[in-house]
Amino acid sequence: xxxxxxxxxLSSAEAARRLERSGPNRLPQVRGVPGWxxxxxxxxxxxxxxxxxxxxxxxxxxxxxLGVAIIVVIIVNGVxxxxxxxxxxxxxxxxxxxxxxxxxxxxxNRVVKVHTTELVPGDAVVLVAGDRVPADLNLALAAGxxxxxxxxxxxxxxxxxxxxDTAYGGxxxxxxxxxxxxxxxxGQTRLAEIAALTGKVEAPPSPLALELQRIVRIVAAxxxxxxxxxxVLSLLVGISWRDAFLFAIGVAVALVPEGLLPxxxxxxxxxxxxxAARNALVRNLQAxxxxxxxxxxxxxxxxxxxxxxxNAVEVWTPAGLLGISGQGYGPEADVTGDGSGxxxxxxxxxxxRLSAAARAASVGRAVPHEGQWIAEGxxxxxxxxxxxxxxxxxxxxxxxxxxxHRFAFDxxxxxxxxxxxxxxxxxxxxxxxxxxxxxxxxEDGTGPARGMVDQMASRGLRVLAVAQRSLPGPxxxxxxxxxxETGLTLLGLIGLHDPPRxxxxxxxxxxxxxxxxxxxxxxxxxxxxxxxxxxxxxxxSPELVLEGHTLPEDDEVLAALLDRDGxxxxxxxxxxxxxxxxxxxxxxxxxxxxxxGVNDGPALQQADIGVAMGRSxxxxxxxxxxxxxxxxxxxxxIAAVEQGRATYANIRRFLTYHLTDNVAExxxxxxxxxxxxxxxxxxxxxxxxxxxxxxxxxxxxALGSEAPSKGALKRPPERRHLMDRALIVRVFGLxxxxxxxxxxIAYTAVLFGAGWSPGAELPASDALMAASxxxxxxxxxxxxxxAFACRSATSPxxxxxxxxxxxxxxAVLAELGLLAVFLFLGPLAALLGHAPPTPGGLAVAxxxxxxxxxxxxxxxAARHRRTGAAA
Numbered sequence: 001x002x003x004x005x006x007x008x009x010l011s012s013a014e015a016a017r018r019l020e021r022s023g024p025n026r027l028p029q030v031r032g033v034p035g036w037x038x039x040x041x042x043x044x045x046x047x048x049x050x051x052x053x054x055x056x057x058x059x060x061x062x063x064x065x066l067g068v069a070i071i072v073v074i075i076v077n078g079v080x081x082x083x084x085x086x087x088x089x090x091x092x093x094x095x096x097x098x099x100x101x102x103x104x105x106x107x108x109n110r111v112v113k114v115h116t117t118e119l120v121p122g123d124a125v126v127l128v129a130g131d132r133v134p135a136d137l138n139l140a141l142a143a144g145x146x147x148x149x150x151x152x153x154x155x156x157x158x159x160x161x162x163x164x165d166t167a168y169g170g171x172x173x174x175x176x177x178x179x180x181x182x183x184x185x186x187g188q189t190r191l192a193e194i195a196a197l198t199g200k201v202e203a204p205p206s207p208l209a210l211e212l213q214r215i216v217r218i219v220a221a222x223x224x225x226x227x228x229x230x231x232v233l234s235l236l237v238g239i240s241w242r243d244a245f246l247f248a249i250g251v252a253v254a255l256v257p258e259g260l261l262p263x264x265x266x267x268x269x270x271x272x273x274x275x276a277a278r279n280a281l282v283r284n285l286q287a288x289x290x291x292x293x294x295x296x297x298x299x300x301x302x303x304x305x306x307x308x309x310x311n312a313v314e315v316w317t318p319a320g321l322l323g324i325s326g327q328g329y330g331p332e333a334d335v336t337g338d339g340s341g342x343x344x345x346x347x348x349x350x351x352x353r354l355s356a357a358a359r360a361a362s363v364g365r366a367v368p369h370e371g372q373w374i375a376e377g378x379x380x381x382x383x384x385x386x387x388x389x390x391x392x393x394x395x396x397x398x399x400x401x402x403x404x405h406r407f408a409f410d411x412x413x414x415x416x417x418x419x420x421x422x423x424x425x426x427x428x429x430x431x432x433x434x435x436x437x438x439x440x441x442x443e444d445g446t447g448p449a450r451g452m453v454d455q456m457a458s459r460g461l462r463v464l465a466v467a468q469r470s471l472p473g474p475x476x477x478x479x480x481x482x483x484x485e486t487g488l489t490l491l492g493l494i495g496l497h498d499p500p501r502x503x504x505x506x507x508x509x510x511x512x513x514x515x516x517x518x519x520x521x522x523x524x525x526x527x528x529x530x531x532x533x534x535x536x537x538x539x540x541s542p543e544l545v546l547e548g549h550t551l552p553e554d555d556e557v558l559a560a561l562l563d564r565d566g567x568x569x570x571x572x573x574x575x576x577x578x579x580x581x582x583x584x585x586x587x588x589x590x591x592x593x594x595x596x597g598v599n600d601g602p603a604l605q606q607a608d609i610g611v612a613m614g615r616s617x618x619x620x621x622x623x624x625x626x627x628x629x630x631x632x633x634x635x636x637x638i639a640a641v642e643q644g645r646a647t648y649a650n651i652r653r654f655l656t657y658h659l660t661d662n663v664a665e666x667x668x669x670x671x672x673x674x675x676x677x678x679x680x681x682x683x684x685x686x687x688x689x690x691x692x693x694x695x696x697x698x699x700x701x702a703l704g705s706e707a708p709s710k711g712a713l714k715r716p717p718e719r720r721h722l723m724d725r726a727l728i729v730r731v732f733g734l735x736x737x738x739x740x741x742x743x744x745i746a747y748t749a750v751l752f753g754a755g756w757s758p759g760a761e762l763p764a765s766d767a768l769m770a771a772s773x774x775x776x777x778x779x780x781x782x783x784x785x786x787a788f789a790c791r792s793a794t795s796p797x798x799x800x801x802x803x804x805x806x807x808x809x810x811a812v813l814a815e816l817g818l819l820a821v822f823l824f825l826g827p828l829a830a831l832l833g834h835a836p837p838t839p840g841g842l843a844v845a846x847x848x849x850x851x852x853x854x855x856x857x858x859x860x861a862a863r864h865r866r867t868g869a870a871a
Contacts, residue, residue, distance in 0.1 A: 009106025009124035013094040018120035025119040025135055025185035037084075042078035049217050054256045058685075065831075085415070087516065089853045100382060103134045106179075117126055127167075129175045129363075137167045144363070144408030145176035145725040146378065152190065160409050161691075173510040175363045176408060178646025194574050211722045212264070215655075218723065219256065226666070227252030229674055236679040243339065250668050251685075257692060258660045260700075265504040267704030271647040279630040280640040281614065287626035289651065290609045292644025293717050296515055296563075298580060298603075301529055304594055304613070304634050305536050306498040307320060310379045312387035314495035316452045317354055320347030321415050327389055329366035329373035329382050333390040345793045348391070352490040355388035357464045360403065360425040362744060363416045380462075383426075383496055391772035406473060407481035417481055424473045424484055430493065433465035453492055459783045460496035462528070491591060492614055499767050510539055514641065515564030515716025517565040520818040521580055521603075526570040533568045540566020547573040551579075559583040568704050577603040589718070592637065595625075610619060611637060638713070645717070646708035652722055654700040657783070657790045659723075661696055662778045664743050671744060680762055682747040682775040684833045695780045698811035699787035706791060726793070729857065738855045739848065741783035746837065748775040753840055766835065773823055773834035774841025778848050780819045784812055785852035794864065796857045 009178040010018070042048070048797045051074050058067035105377050106124040114136045119125070125137055133147070139161055139767035146158035158174045161167055168182055169189040186192065229247040270286035275281075282288055302308050309329070316321040322343050326333025335351075337343035343351075364381025366373050366389070375382035404826050416426020426433055430453045449465070458462045467488035475484060491646045511518050520538055522529050533539035544564065549570040552558045561567065562584055569580060577595075579604045584591045590634030593600075593607035604624040606609030612625035622628055668682035754767035762768065787808060788797040802811065823829055823836045837845060 001154075008109055009122070010122055015107060015118070015120050015123065018122060019118060022120055022186055023186060026117055026119040030670065039078065039082045042082050043074060048074050048078065048573070050220055050256060050498065053220075054252070055644075057252065060249060065686065069693065073693055076262070085400045088683070094707075097242060103131075107689065109225060114758060115716065119182055119185055121182050121185060123483055125180055125182060126215050127173050127175070127178045127180070128195075129173055131173050132494055133167045133169055133173065135169045135182045135186075136184040137169075137178075138183050139163055139165050139167055139178050139180040141177075141179045144406055145178045146174045146728040148172040148174050152194065167304060175381075187663060191244050214721065215723055223252040223255040226255060226669075230669060231674040232611065234677075237852045238433065239677070254727060255662060255666060257662060259653065260658050262693075263654050263658070263697065264702055267647060267650050267654070269652075270705050271643050275627075275640050275645050278639045279614075280641070281628040281630055282626070283622075283628065284626040287609055288644055290644065290646050291592065291627070291637075291640050292646070292648040293590045294592045294609060294641055294644070295537050296519070296584050296591050297511060298519050298521040298577075298584070298593045299538075299634055300594045300596065300600075301520055301532050301741060302498065304596075304629075305504050305520070305532060306500050308498065308632075309375075309499050310381075310383040310462075310496050312355075312383045312494050313497045314447070314456060315351045315387070315391075316456075316495070317347060317350035317492035318448070319350040319488075320508060321452075322346060322347060322351045322391075324390060325385065326584075327387070329375060329386045331373075331386065331389045335391065335641055349640045350492065352388075352391045354466050354494070355384065355391050355440050357425040357491055358384045358427045358464065358494060359388040359469050360398070360420050361416055361427045361466075363406075365744065384464075384494065387494065404601045407484075413485075415485070417485055419471065419475055419484075422473060424469050424471055424488075426466050426467045426469075426488060427494075430463055430465040433467050433488070434490060435465060436485055437467055437468055437488045449493060451489060456493065456495040457527075457531075459495070459531075461497050461531075464494045464496065466491045466494060472797070484832040498532070500532065501633060501635065503633075503635040504637045507638045510638050510713050511641075512565065514638075514645075514713040516641070517563075518601055519562065519567040519569065520566075520575055522571055523570075526568075528568040529568050533566070538566055546569065551576060555579075555586075556584055559587050563587045563589070573604050575599070578606055592641075594629075594634075594637070596632075598625075608670075642708045642712050646706065647704075647714045647723075649709070649712075650704045650706050652727065652793075653706065653790045655722055656727055656735070656788055656793075657700050657703060658692075659727075659731045659737060660735040660786050660790075661691060661779065661783055663732060664739040665691065665781065667740035667744060668747075668775070675758075677760060680751075680771075681767060682744065682772060683779075684772070687772070687832050687834065688831055690822055691776070691779060694822065695815045696783055698814045699783065699808065702808035702811040703803060705786060706805060709792075728765045730793070734859050735786055735852065735857055739779060739786070740850055742777040742844060742848040742851055743775045746778040746848075747771045747842045749844050750774045750838050752843040753838060769833060769835035770838050771830075771842065774828075774837030775833050777837050778845040779825065780815065781845050782848035782852050784815060785849040786856075787812060789853060789856035792860075794860055796860055797853065 008367050015411045020508065028274060041693050044052075051070055055067045055070040055074070056747040058064070058070060059273040103119065104111055104126040106112075106126065107114070107116055107121065111126055119135050124140075125134065127133065136736070139145070145161040147161050147167055148158050149168065152168055154194070159646060161176075161178065166183070167173075167178065169184075170190065228720045230246035230251045231244050234247050235241060239247065265285065268288045272282035272285060275288065299305060307587065311324075311327065313324050315324065320337060320343060323336040324333050325336070335343060335348070337347060362378070362381035362384050364378035364385065365376050366378045366382040366386040368374075373386070378466075378816075401420050403420050407417045407427070413428070414432035415426055417424055417426040419425075426436075430449070432455075434449055453463050453465075467490045469488050470482075471484065508518055518538060520529055520533050526545050530539065530543070530545045533545075534543075539545075544566070545568045546561065548569070551569075552561070558579075562569070563582060564768040569576075572580070577593075581591050581593055585606075585608070590609075591607045592609040593603050593610055594613070595601070595604050596612040598611035600612075601624040604612060610625035611627045611628060613628060614622070614628045616628040627640060664685060665688045671679045672681050748771075750771035751763060751767065754771075755765040756763045756767070791797060791800055791805065791808070821828065821831060823834070829835055
């Protein structure tokens with residue numbers, strides 16, 4: 001290539017001096033949180049802090065075993081959650097597309113390759129088609145240049161660049177050649193500005209985090225309140241203040257559900273693994289549940305709703321209309337006439353001439369690669385190449401003579417052309433090409449052409465006009481395109497289409513049935529965005545299409561416009577996309593925002609759930625996102641929402657399960673207090689710990705693995721609290737009291753069998769330990785039945801099927817095994833302070849299984865009659 005006058009580049013010595021002064025040219029990256037801080041966060045969030053306090057109180061109360069056990073729970077849970085996050089980080093890292101390491105520059109009056117990081121302001125950079133722009137450049141020479149700026153602007157169409165224009169770092173030169181002088185490097189580039197904006201955005205707390213904080217506050221308040229109450233009662237029955245204080249601490253610690261934290265973490269991890277199997281990589285565990293709470297999805301257009309694969313689907317010539325049914329860039333296609341079967345010979349031949357002319361005026365090509373056909377250069381021009389191949393016939397590839405002159409696409413002219421021999425071929429926007437054609441009557445096709453342009457555009461097609469003329473001779477080097485592009489003969493029109501993904505319409509319908517609003521937020525122009533929105537069924541009625549430069553300044557007005565299903569917002573800047581996310585959040589929405597470019601980073605960070613593209617996305621977008629779509633498919637978002645809702649429901653299931661156990665654990669202390677200390681304690685604090693993180697943990701985890709229910713996407717998002725009135729009534733008004741009643745009956749039955757009566761001297765320690773073992777066994781067996789009951793809030797276990805959750809079956813068997821270990825392993829039983837129950841105590845304990853199931857079934861039947869709740 002030639003070089004612009006006066007642009008000779010730098011000397012090596014001057015480049016070295018500038019490099020020392022300006023620093024290396026490293027493209028900005030969103031800095032991740034250091035590993036040690038992520039691990040610390042897993043050990044110090046609200047729930048973990050409550051457990052740390054409980055562990056400290058256990059040591060103060062003289063129960064070091066309990067304190068150590070709680071600390072182990074915190075650390076194991078924190079490390080597990082950290083490992084899950086790290087796995088997601090490493091998986092996301094594998095998706096990254098590395099920047100080219102080397103770039104061509106002019107140094108010491110010759111073109112050399114240097115490392116990208118060694119570029120300095122003033123360097124003369126040499127670019128050819130396919131190169132990534134390594135820094136912000138002021139172009140000094142540009143021949144047929146078109147640059148893909150989608151990662152910065154969201155605009156899917158390549159932008160034409162000429163001398164004096166700026167090419168931004170991180171963009172791609174699609175076609176042409178160029179040379180430019182480096183204006184900004186590293187942190188001074190436009191890309192750096194957007195990345196910095198992303199870094200300044202602080203993600204809001206997830207709905208799950210807020211709910212867990214609420215539960216922690218409730219549990220902490222209840223535990224401390226009951227602990228204080230028992231401290232007072234202990235003093236009233238004559239216990240010393242020191243023993244009363246230690247006893248109160250033990251009660252408070254016993255009320256803390258130690259097993260809830262690891263259960264939540266593992267349930268989220270199970271949800272993340274299931275999402276990964278459906279091409280959704282979770283980078284933040286709490287994003288699993290957040291997806292289930294989503295009320296508004298802001299989706300991009302290209303690649304998410306569409307296949308990001310331009311295709312020529314219609315060809316119009318004065319001889320007739322051809323329909324092309326081929327997919328992608330391959331040569332196979334079916335060609336039909338005016339909707340009535342095989343096209344006429346004249347129409348087919350005219351289509352061949354038109355497609356060959358359009359290909360001559362194009363640079364991009366469709367080429368075979370690893371068994372598929374891909375675009376090399378501009379995807380639109382690759383589609384034109386594929387069209388010419390399809391119309392030429394199977395196995396026919398006409399030889400393409402190289403043009404002697406090319407006049408690149410110009411935004412002023414809205415067309416481009418090429419000269420082959422003495423024939424000029426032109427393609428471009430219809431409004432630019434058709435007026436240049438000789439005559440405007442019906443006989444040369446320009447009259448019908450104008451009507452056909454409107455028809456194609458109304459179907460959402462991008463329309464190109466193709467024309468040609470014979471030149472008196474080869475043009476010279478000084479010929480200008482405006483002088484040659486006159487007196488053209490219109491060959492016809494090409495209608496191009498970026499087809500929507502096949503499943504998008506059904507996915508949008510599923511989102512609406514799920515009570516989720518969907519809007520399109522894109523950098524593309526309004527016409528294209530609206531056409532795709534209509535074709536996919538996204539756009540609402542009445543239609544509302546907003547453009548970035550006309551968005552209302554008043555936040556309240558804009559928020560009201562945005563808060564509707566099917567809104568389309570086009571031509572948005574990074575700042576405007578960020579504003580859209582914030583305003584929807586202020587309207588009370590849980591927002592999921594999709595994106596793939598650097599320009600999307602700030603909005604992805606701000607949204608409640610940022611969704612980045614795995615195939616086409618940039619590093620900045622992936623780093624800012626909570627979820628990465630490995631297939632770039634909108635349908636995957638809906639599948640992830642379904643799993644998120646299942647995870648939310650599962651958390652409610654095992655929360656019900658855990659809290660029911662807490663009622664049974666607290667009851668012995670209530671009996672002791674109400675009797676003024678004369679009724680012996682049925683359970684010790686260590687037995688309660690064995691229940692919470694021993695027998696209860698595996699069934700709770702199995703509940704956390706329940707698959708999504710059939711109606712998960714047939715109702716609005718859950719807007720209720722995890723611990724709401726229905727859950728509290730079921731736990732504290734039904735399941736908990738039934739377990740507690742059977743527990744105390746089993747305990748007293750053993751004591752009565754040993755000859756004890758209320759107010760009498762306590763029986764021998766063997767009888768007390770057997771009675772305590774009976775109470776412990778009753779709670780375990782009651783929880784076994786409770787695990788099956790908690791699988792649904794509306795249906796009894798036999799309607800769900802006893803064997804449909806195999807993990808629960810294994811967990812129940814493990815629970816029974818642990819019960820046997822706790823009862824019959826001598827040293828462990830002695831540590832816990834119990835022994836195997838007597839036959840009478842065991843009989844009462846076994847009765848807890850049908851009692852819990854019967855009470856639960858009656859409750860669900862009554863609820864169904866009262867509310868009409870579906871199973």
